[in-house]
Amino acid sequence: MKVALFGATGLLGWSVGQAVLRRRYNLVSFSGNGSDELKGIGRVTPLSITDDQNLTRTLLDEWPDAIINCSAISSPDAVNESPRKSHAINVVATTRLAEIAAHLGARFLHVSTDMVFDGTQSPYRSTDLPNPLTEYGRQKLEAEKSVLATTDDNLIVLRVTLLNGNSPSGQRSPHERILNGLATGSPPLLFDDEIRQPSSAGNVAEAMVELLERSNLNGLFHWAGSEEVSRYELGIRILDRFGFSSNHLKRGSRKEAPAEIANRPAHLTFELNPLVGKLKTRPADLEEQLAELTIPAQLYGWYRENADDPTRYVARF
Ligand SMILES: NC(=O)c1ccc[n+]([C@@H]2O[C@H](COP(=O)([O-])OP(=O)(O)OC[C@H]3O[C@@H](n4cnc5c(N)ncnc54)[C@H](OP(=O)(O)O)[C@@H]3O)[C@@H](O)[C@H]2O)c1
Structure with missing residues (x-):
């Protein structure tokens, strides 16, 4: 399987790249700034996902079997500072990636957040009604809806919680x-x-690569660690x-x-069923994280x- 990974230099993307390679899949990775040699995953090609022409041409050239989107403006403060720029990345370009994936017949895995909820009714199921309190949460919810509208199958939107882990920066x-x-x-x-209910980038990455392999699992799912904590x-x-x-x-x-x-x-905590009953990867407890x-x-x-x-x-x- 050839996997195209976007956001490979980020906290989650770096772990996902390593997990893809551990399973011996072929990896091509991208981020806005790129990296000549990122430890554990090698070269990350610079490519802004807002550059529609370059994005389309590159993916048509590569024709991957799966596309993973870990690119985002992921800090609520950064979204508040530049809401329009963030919207172009978090919503418009993300939707475009999903459309290209559908065109190529590639499996698409997009990452979303617990911040689509208002935090008054935990634990949340993926069927619960979102009510984001921040502009970041609103953009992530808008992206979920437009990604899920692009196709009925071969697509996962995975909401994850606060991530522990090691980032390249x-x-x-x-x-x-x-x-x-x-x-x-x-x-x-x-x-x-x-x-x-924190999780770790490493554990989420394992779950994501397993989801790439499980083509019978499609739609919106929740994943987190096994413990809640202030x-x-x-x-x-x-x-x-x-x-x-x-x-x-x-x-x-x-x-x-x-x-x-x-x-x-x-x-903000998640009900982990039904996914927890379907994957071999287990949610990590805090000690493991x-x-x-x-x-x-x-x-x-x-x-x-x-x-x-x-x-x-x-x-x-
Ligand atoms: N971190 C958390 O606690 C957390 C919790 C819940 C959900 N999430 C979600 O998980 C996903 C990954 O988050 P993260 O924390 O790993 O993010 P991150 O560390 O901020 O990394 C973001 C990645 O996006 C890339 N990027 C930004 N703008 C881009 C553009 N215009 N074109 C291409 N790439 C671009 C960055 O690359 P460059 O810097 O090279 O541009 C970087 O690789 C996001 O969808 C986020 O909403 C994260």
């Missing part, structure tokens, strides 16, 4: 943000009443994994937060000097 995932915050003297404020408690678990005391974190509550932050969904995490390369010197107990972490390179 070392700045994307919760542990990378927390450690970067500590290193620059601005530890993040984490709420003890904002509940999530953002604050997740921060404590992350610090503990790397041998930092919990004193380094700022604890907060949604009730005291400014409106634009308090507007984030309070409690934390065990995958590494210190970003650019922080390693700082980490060795500043961790309360650096012996808690066995370095992997």
Whole structure:
């Protein structure tokens, strides 16, 4: 199987590229900026998915069996800063990718988010009514609808939750943000009443590659880890994994937060059936997710000097 992966330099896309290669499939990968040599997956070709002509020509040349879309403007703050640019990527170009996939007869796997829900009725089933509170959530919902409208089969939209994991930039995932915050003297404020069901990029990637192989599974599905946790408690678990005391974190509550932050969904968890009963991949628990995490390369010197107990972490390179 030949797989075309979009967003290969991102937190999730990097893991998906590695999972595709582990199963010995053929991989061609793309991102806006590209990379000459990304560890574990090799060359990532620069290609903006908003460049319709180039996108169409490239995919007609490659004629892949499957297309995976992990490209997005994935931070709600970035979407608020440039909503039109984000819409062009998150909605318009994503729909175009789905149309090209249908034309090629390629299986299409698109990634969406728990942020399509308002966080008042967890755990959510994929059949529950979305009600996004943010522009990011609204764009992701619009993309889901237009992607699902392109074809009746050979298509998966997978909603996932907050992702742990290691990103190529070392700045994307919760542990990378927390450690970067500590290193620059601005530890993040984490709420003890904002509940999530985190997963890991590695585990989601395994589930996604399995979904590529399971052509009888089509439509909208949910995937997450097996445990729910507040953002604050997740921060404590992350610090503990790397041998930092919990004193380094700022604890907060949604009730005291400014409106634009308090507007984030309070409690987002997923009902994992029916997918959990159909895949061999199991949802990862928090211990498994934390065990995958590494210190970003650019922080390693700082980490060795500043961790309360650096012996808690066995370095992997
Ligand atoms: N991270 C999470 O916690 C989380 C949670 C739920 C759902 N999701 C969803 O999961 C998917 C992946 O998220 P992520 O966190 O891995 O995102 P990410 O780390 O921000 O990566 C985004 C990727 O999109 C690429 N990209 C951005 N603009 C592009 C363009 N115009 N043309 C081509 N590529 C472009 C980026 O490449 P360049 O930088 O090279 O342009 C990068 O490879 C998204 O759909 C997101 O909504 C993420």
